Amino acid sequence: MDWIxxxxxxxxxxxxxxxxxxxxxxxxxxxxxxxxxxxxxxVLGAYLGLTVTATxxxxxxxxxxxxxxxxxxxxxxLQRGLLNQTLGDDLLPPLLVxxxxxxxxxxxxxxxxxxxxxxxxxxxxxTASVSLGGLTLGVLPLLTFGGAVVVIWGLQxxxxxxxxxxxxxxxxxxxxxxQLMGLNRRHIFGLAMALALSVTxxxxxxxxxxxxxxxxxGGGRLIFGFEAVIIGxxxxxxxxxxxxxxxxxxxxxxxxxxxxxxxxxxxxxxxLVLAVRPNGLFPRIAT
Numbered sequence: 001m002d003w004i005x006x007x008x009x010x011x012x013x014x015x016x017x018x019x020x021x022x023x024x025x026x027x028x029x030x031x032x033x034x035x036x037x038x039x040x041x042x043v044l045g046a047y048l049g050l051t052v053t054a055t056x057x058x059x060x061x062x063x064x065x066x067x068x069x070x071x072x073x074x075x076x077x078l079q080r081g082l083l084n085q086t087l088g089d090d091l092l093p094p095l096l097v098x099x100x101x102x103x104x105x106x107x108x109x110x111x112x113x114x115x116x117x118x119x120x121x122x123x124x125x126x127t128a129s130v131s132l133g134g135l136t137l138g139v140l141p142l143l144t145f146g147g148a149v150v151v152i153w154g155l156q157x158x159x160x161x162x163x164x165x166x167x168x169x170x171x172x173x174x175x176x177x178x179q180l181m182g183l184n185r186r187h188i189f190g191l192a193m194a195l196a197l198s199v200t201x202x203x204x205x206x207x208x209x210x211x212x213x214x215x216x217x218g219g220g221r222l223i224f225g226f227e228a229v230i231i232g233x234x235x236x237x238x239x240x241x242x243x244x245x246x247x248x249x250x251x252x253x254x255x256x257x258x259x260x261x262x263x264x265x266x267x268x269x270x271x272l273v274l275a276v277r278p279n280g281l282f283p284r285i286a287t
Contacts, residue, residue: 002256003253003256004135005135006249006252006253006255006256007249007252007253008135008137009137009141009252010245010248010249010250010251010252010253011145011245011248011249012137012138012141012142012144012145012248013141013248013251013252014145014148014228014241014244014245014246014247014248014249015141015144015145015146015147015148015149015241015244015245015248016141016144016148016203016206016207016210016244016248017224017225017227017228017243017244017245017247017248018148018152018228018240018241018243018244018245019144019147019148019151019199019202019203019206019244020038020039020042020203020221020222020224020225020228020244021224021225021226021228021229021232021240021243021244022148022151022152022155022196022199022203022237022240023035023038023041023196023197023199023200023203023225024038024196024225024226024229025229025232025234025235025236025237025240026155026159026192026195026196026199026237027192027193027196028229028234028235029159029168029172029234029235030168030171030172030188030189030192031087031172031189031192032091032172033083033087033094033098034091034094034095034098035094035098036095036098036099036101036102036222037098037099037101037102037105037218038098038200038221038222038225039102039217039218039219039220039221039222039223039225040101040102040105040106040109040215040218040219040222041071041105041197041200041204041218042200042203042204042207042218042221042225043105043109043204043207043213043215043217043218043221044071044074044105044109044204045067045071045197045200045201045202045203045204045205046118046120046204046205046207046208046213047109047112047113047118047204047208048066048067048070048071048201048204049063049064049067049120049201049204049205049208050113050118050120050208052066052067053120053121059122059123060120060121060122060205060208060209061122061125061205061209063205064201064202064205067201067204067205068198068201068202069198070201071197071198071200071201071204072194072195072197072198072201073194074197075190075193075194075195075196075197075198075200076190076191076193076194077190078101078193078197079186079189079190079192079193079194080186080187080189080190082097082101083097083098083189083193084186084189084190087189102218102219105215105218106215106216106218107215109215110215110216113215115214115215115216116214117212117213117214118208118212118213118214119208119209119211119212119213120205120208120209122140122209125139125140125143125209126140126209128140130142140206140209140210141210144206144210147202147206148241148244149241151199151202152237152238152240152241155195155199155237156237156238158195159237164191167183167188167191168188168192170183171183171185171188171189203221207221224247224266227243227247227266227267227270228240228243228244228246228247229243229280230243230270230273230274230280231243231246231247231269231270231273231280231281232244232246232280232281232282233279233280233281233282233283234279234280234283235283236280236282236283238282239280239281239282239283242281242282243280243281246269246273246281247266247269247270248266250265250266250268250269251263251265251266253265254266254268
Protein backbone atom coordinates (compact mmCIF):
# COMPACT_ATOMS: atom_id res chain seq x y z
CA MET A 1 0.00 0.00 0.00
CA ASP A 2 2.92 2.33 0.69
CA TRP A 3 4.15 1.98 -2.90
CA ILE A 4 0.66 2.59 -4.27
CA UNK A 5 0.41 5.68 -2.10
CA UNK A 6 3.75 6.91 -3.44
CA UNK A 7 2.53 6.48 -7.03
CA UNK A 8 -0.73 8.30 -6.31
CA UNK A 9 1.06 11.16 -4.54
CA UNK A 10 3.50 11.38 -7.43
CA UNK A 11 0.63 11.56 -9.89
CA UNK A 12 -0.88 14.47 -7.97
CA UNK A 13 2.53 16.18 -7.79
CA UNK A 14 2.71 15.77 -11.56
CA UNK A 15 -0.24 18.15 -11.87
CA UNK A 16 1.91 20.97 -10.46
CA UNK A 17 4.77 20.08 -12.80
CA UNK A 18 2.33 20.10 -15.73
CA UNK A 19 1.32 23.64 -14.80
CA UNK A 20 5.02 24.60 -14.71
CA UNK A 21 5.41 23.08 -18.17
CA UNK A 22 2.22 24.19 -19.94
CA UNK A 23 3.38 27.74 -20.56
CA UNK A 24 6.74 26.52 -21.84
CA UNK A 25 5.03 24.09 -24.20
CA UNK A 26 2.65 26.75 -25.51
CA UNK A 27 5.24 29.41 -26.34
CA UNK A 28 7.62 26.88 -27.86
CA UNK A 29 4.80 25.51 -29.99
CA UNK A 30 3.78 28.96 -31.25
CA UNK A 31 7.08 30.86 -31.39
CA UNK A 32 9.81 28.22 -31.15
CA UNK A 33 11.01 30.24 -28.15
CA UNK A 34 12.80 28.57 -25.24
CA UNK A 35 12.20 30.92 -22.31
CA UNK A 36 15.05 30.57 -19.80
CA UNK A 37 13.25 33.02 -17.49
CA UNK A 38 10.13 30.85 -17.25
CA UNK A 39 10.95 29.52 -13.78
CA UNK A 40 11.60 33.02 -12.46
CA UNK A 41 8.28 34.19 -13.92
CA UNK A 42 6.58 31.40 -11.94
CA VAL A 43 8.26 32.76 -8.81
CA LEU A 44 7.20 36.29 -9.78
CA GLY A 45 3.60 35.04 -9.93
CA ALA A 46 4.01 33.57 -6.44
CA TYR A 47 5.35 36.86 -5.07
CA LEU A 48 2.56 38.84 -6.72
CA GLY A 49 0.10 36.47 -5.08
CA LEU A 50 1.84 36.98 -1.74
CA THR A 51 1.61 40.76 -2.15
CA VAL A 52 -2.08 40.63 -3.07
CA THR A 53 -2.97 38.38 -0.13
CA ALA A 54 -1.02 40.61 2.28
CA THR A 55 -2.37 43.95 1.05
CA UNK A 56 -5.95 43.02 0.17
CA UNK A 57 -6.52 40.24 2.70
CA UNK A 58 -7.67 37.79 0.03
CA UNK A 59 -7.36 34.01 0.14
CA UNK A 60 -4.50 32.92 -2.17
CA UNK A 61 -6.93 31.25 -4.58
CA UNK A 62 -9.02 34.43 -4.77
CA UNK A 63 -5.80 36.34 -5.45
CA UNK A 64 -5.80 34.61 -8.85
CA UNK A 65 -8.48 37.11 -9.89
CA UNK A 66 -5.84 39.84 -9.65
CA UNK A 67 -2.63 37.95 -10.39
CA UNK A 68 -3.71 36.17 -13.59
CA UNK A 69 -4.65 39.38 -15.48
CA UNK A 70 -1.54 41.12 -14.11
CA UNK A 71 0.76 38.35 -15.36
CA UNK A 72 -1.06 38.33 -18.71
CA UNK A 73 -0.38 42.06 -19.11
CA UNK A 74 3.26 41.54 -18.13
CA UNK A 75 3.54 38.75 -20.69
CA UNK A 76 2.03 40.81 -23.51
CA UNK A 77 4.21 43.84 -22.73
CA LEU A 78 7.31 41.68 -22.39
CA GLN A 79 6.73 40.00 -25.74
CA ARG A 80 5.84 43.17 -27.65
CA GLY A 81 8.48 45.34 -26.03
CA LEU A 82 11.44 42.95 -25.86
CA LEU A 83 11.16 39.36 -27.04
CA ASN A 84 9.65 40.01 -30.48
CA GLN A 85 12.85 41.80 -31.42
CA THR A 86 14.90 38.66 -30.72
CA LEU A 87 12.88 36.15 -32.76
CA GLY A 88 14.28 34.83 -36.02
CA ASP A 89 16.12 31.90 -37.53
CA ASP A 90 18.87 32.13 -34.93
CA LEU A 91 17.84 30.59 -31.57
CA LEU A 92 20.71 32.20 -29.66
CA PRO A 93 19.39 35.81 -29.24
CA PRO A 94 16.16 34.81 -27.40
CA LEU A 95 18.14 32.41 -25.22
CA LEU A 96 20.57 35.16 -24.23
CA VAL A 97 17.83 37.74 -23.68
CA UNK A 98 15.68 35.44 -21.55
CA UNK A 99 18.78 34.43 -19.57
CA UNK A 100 19.41 38.11 -18.88
CA UNK A 101 15.76 38.55 -17.95
CA UNK A 102 16.11 35.65 -15.51
CA UNK A 103 19.06 37.34 -13.80
CA UNK A 104 17.17 40.66 -13.61
CA UNK A 105 14.06 39.02 -12.15
CA UNK A 106 16.04 37.13 -9.51
CA UNK A 107 17.92 40.21 -8.39
CA UNK A 108 14.83 42.40 -8.52
CA UNK A 109 12.85 39.99 -6.34
CA UNK A 110 15.80 39.70 -3.99
CA UNK A 111 15.93 43.48 -3.64
CA UNK A 112 12.20 43.88 -3.06
CA UNK A 113 11.37 40.80 -0.98
CA UNK A 114 14.78 39.76 0.47
CA UNK A 115 16.19 36.23 0.44
CA UNK A 116 13.96 35.02 3.30
CA UNK A 117 11.70 32.10 2.34
CA UNK A 118 8.04 33.06 2.03
CA UNK A 119 4.83 31.05 1.95
CA UNK A 120 1.18 31.88 1.34
CA UNK A 121 -1.24 30.87 4.07
CA UNK A 122 -4.33 29.09 2.78
CA UNK A 123 -5.83 28.05 6.11
CA UNK A 124 -7.56 24.68 6.36
CA UNK A 125 -6.95 23.98 2.67
CA UNK A 126 -3.29 23.22 3.41
CA THR A 127 -4.05 20.33 5.76
CA ALA A 128 -7.47 19.14 4.55
CA SER A 129 -7.56 15.57 3.26
CA VAL A 130 -9.95 12.90 2.07
CA SER A 131 -9.78 9.13 2.46
CA LEU A 132 -10.15 7.01 -0.65
CA GLY A 133 -9.63 3.27 -0.82
CA GLY A 134 -7.35 3.21 2.19
CA LEU A 135 -5.32 6.18 0.93
CA THR A 136 -5.29 9.65 2.44
CA LEU A 137 -5.17 12.31 -0.26
CA GLY A 138 -4.62 16.00 0.37
CA VAL A 139 -7.30 18.34 -0.91
CA LEU A 140 -4.70 20.83 -2.18
CA PRO A 141 -2.85 18.24 -4.35
CA LEU A 142 -6.21 17.03 -5.70
CA LEU A 143 -7.21 20.60 -6.47
CA THR A 144 -3.85 21.22 -8.15
CA PHE A 145 -4.15 18.14 -10.35
CA GLY A 146 -7.74 18.97 -11.23
CA GLY A 147 -6.66 22.52 -12.05
CA ALA A 148 -3.91 21.19 -14.31
CA VAL A 149 -6.38 19.01 -16.21
CA VAL A 150 -8.76 21.97 -16.66
CA VAL A 151 -5.94 24.29 -17.78
CA ILE A 152 -4.58 21.76 -20.30
CA TRP A 153 -8.09 21.12 -21.62
CA GLY A 154 -8.68 24.87 -21.94
CA LEU A 155 -5.40 25.41 -23.78
CA GLN A 156 -6.08 22.47 -26.09
CA UNK A 157 -9.56 23.78 -26.87
CA UNK A 158 -8.23 27.30 -27.42
CA UNK A 159 -5.47 26.07 -29.70
CA UNK A 160 -7.63 23.86 -31.94
CA UNK A 161 -11.20 25.17 -31.71
CA UNK A 162 -11.01 28.99 -31.63
CA UNK A 163 -10.06 31.75 -34.05
CA UNK A 164 -7.20 32.72 -31.73
CA UNK A 165 -5.92 29.15 -31.87
CA UNK A 166 -6.07 29.18 -35.66
CA UNK A 167 -4.01 32.37 -35.61
CA UNK A 168 -1.50 30.70 -33.27
CA UNK A 169 -1.16 27.74 -35.62
CA UNK A 170 -0.93 29.93 -38.70
CA UNK A 171 1.99 32.02 -37.41
CA UNK A 172 3.62 28.88 -36.04
CA UNK A 173 3.48 27.10 -39.41
CA UNK A 174 4.59 30.02 -41.59
CA UNK A 175 4.98 33.54 -40.26
CA UNK A 176 5.38 35.21 -43.66
CA UNK A 177 2.24 33.67 -45.17
CA UNK A 178 0.28 34.45 -41.98
CA GLN A 179 1.43 38.09 -42.28
CA LEU A 180 0.24 38.21 -45.90
CA MET A 181 -3.14 36.90 -44.75
CA GLY A 182 -3.50 39.93 -42.48
CA LEU A 183 -2.34 38.47 -39.19
CA ASN A 184 -0.12 40.70 -37.07
CA ARG A 185 2.42 38.17 -35.87
CA ARG A 186 3.81 40.51 -33.20
CA HIS A 187 0.35 40.90 -31.70
CA ILE A 188 -0.34 37.15 -31.96
CA PHE A 189 2.97 36.37 -30.26
CA GLY A 190 2.08 38.86 -27.53
CA LEU A 191 -1.25 37.12 -26.95
CA ALA A 192 0.52 33.74 -26.80
CA MET A 193 2.90 35.01 -24.13
CA ALA A 194 0.00 36.58 -22.22
CA LEU A 195 -1.80 33.23 -22.23
CA ALA A 196 1.37 31.39 -21.17
CA LEU A 197 1.97 33.75 -18.25
CA SER A 198 -1.67 33.44 -17.17
CA VAL A 199 -0.98 29.73 -16.68
CA THR A 200 2.31 30.64 -14.99
CA UNK A 201 0.37 32.77 -12.51
CA UNK A 202 -1.78 29.78 -11.54
CA UNK A 203 1.34 27.64 -11.14
CA UNK A 204 3.01 30.32 -9.01
CA UNK A 205 0.05 30.68 -6.65
CA UNK A 206 -0.26 26.92 -6.15
CA UNK A 207 3.50 26.65 -5.63
CA UNK A 208 3.33 29.39 -2.98
CA UNK A 209 0.55 27.58 -1.12
CA UNK A 210 2.20 24.17 -1.33
CA UNK A 211 5.73 25.06 -0.24
CA UNK A 212 7.99 27.93 0.75
CA UNK A 213 9.79 29.86 -1.97
CA UNK A 214 12.45 32.51 -2.39
CA UNK A 215 13.91 34.42 -5.36
CA UNK A 216 16.43 31.69 -6.15
CA UNK A 217 14.05 28.75 -6.72
CA GLY A 218 13.09 29.64 -10.28
CA GLY A 219 15.87 27.57 -11.83
CA GLY A 220 14.56 24.36 -10.29
CA ARG A 221 10.99 25.08 -11.47
CA LEU A 222 12.34 25.70 -14.99
CA ILE A 223 14.13 22.34 -14.98
CA PHE A 224 11.03 20.45 -13.79
CA GLY A 225 8.88 22.17 -16.41
CA PHE A 226 11.42 21.56 -19.17
CA GLU A 227 11.72 17.88 -18.26
CA ALA A 228 7.93 17.45 -18.25
CA VAL A 229 7.69 19.04 -21.72
CA ILE A 230 10.45 16.84 -23.15
CA ILE A 231 9.12 13.64 -21.58
CA GLY A 232 5.60 14.29 -22.86
CA UNK A 233 6.67 15.45 -26.32
CA UNK A 234 7.22 18.95 -27.68
CA UNK A 235 4.02 20.65 -28.77
CA UNK A 236 1.65 18.08 -27.22
CA UNK A 237 -0.26 19.69 -24.35
CA UNK A 238 -1.79 16.45 -23.04
CA UNK A 239 1.67 14.93 -23.37
CA UNK A 240 2.90 17.71 -21.07
CA UNK A 241 0.45 16.52 -18.41
CA UNK A 242 1.64 12.94 -18.88
CA UNK A 243 5.25 14.11 -18.67
CA UNK A 244 4.54 15.92 -15.41
CA UNK A 245 2.91 12.80 -13.96
CA UNK A 246 5.85 10.58 -14.99
CA UNK A 247 8.30 13.04 -13.44
CA UNK A 248 6.28 13.32 -10.24
CA UNK A 249 5.90 9.55 -9.86
CA UNK A 250 9.63 9.02 -10.49
CA UNK A 251 10.44 11.53 -7.74
CA UNK A 252 8.08 10.05 -5.16
CA UNK A 253 9.27 6.51 -5.88
CA UNK A 254 12.86 7.71 -5.57
CA UNK A 255 12.03 9.35 -2.24
CA UNK A 256 10.42 6.09 -1.12
CA UNK A 257 13.70 4.25 -1.73
CA UNK A 258 15.82 7.00 -0.16
CA UNK A 259 14.87 10.63 0.56
CA UNK A 260 18.08 11.80 -1.08
CA UNK A 261 17.03 10.14 -4.34
CA UNK A 262 13.89 12.19 -4.90
CA UNK A 263 15.22 14.78 -7.36
CA UNK A 264 17.81 12.41 -8.83
CA UNK A 265 15.15 9.82 -9.69
CA UNK A 266 13.25 12.41 -11.71
CA UNK A 267 16.38 13.33 -13.67
CA UNK A 268 17.12 9.65 -14.32
CA UNK A 269 13.58 9.11 -15.64
CA UNK A 270 14.04 12.13 -17.92
CA UNK A 271 17.33 10.79 -19.30
CA LEU A 272 15.87 7.31 -19.86
CA VAL A 273 12.94 8.70 -21.84
CA LEU A 274 15.28 10.95 -23.82
CA ALA A 275 17.52 7.98 -24.66
CA VAL A 276 14.63 5.77 -25.81
CA ARG A 277 12.35 8.41 -27.35
CA PRO A 278 14.32 11.59 -28.22
CA ASN A 279 11.12 13.32 -29.39
CA GLY A 280 9.28 12.45 -26.19
CA LEU A 281 6.68 9.79 -25.48
CA PHE A 282 3.85 11.62 -27.25
CA PRO A 283 5.25 13.88 -29.98
CA ARG A 284 3.02 16.54 -31.47
CA ILE A 285 0.08 15.13 -33.40
CA ALA A 286 -1.66 17.14 -36.05
CA THR A 287 -5.39 17.50 -35.39
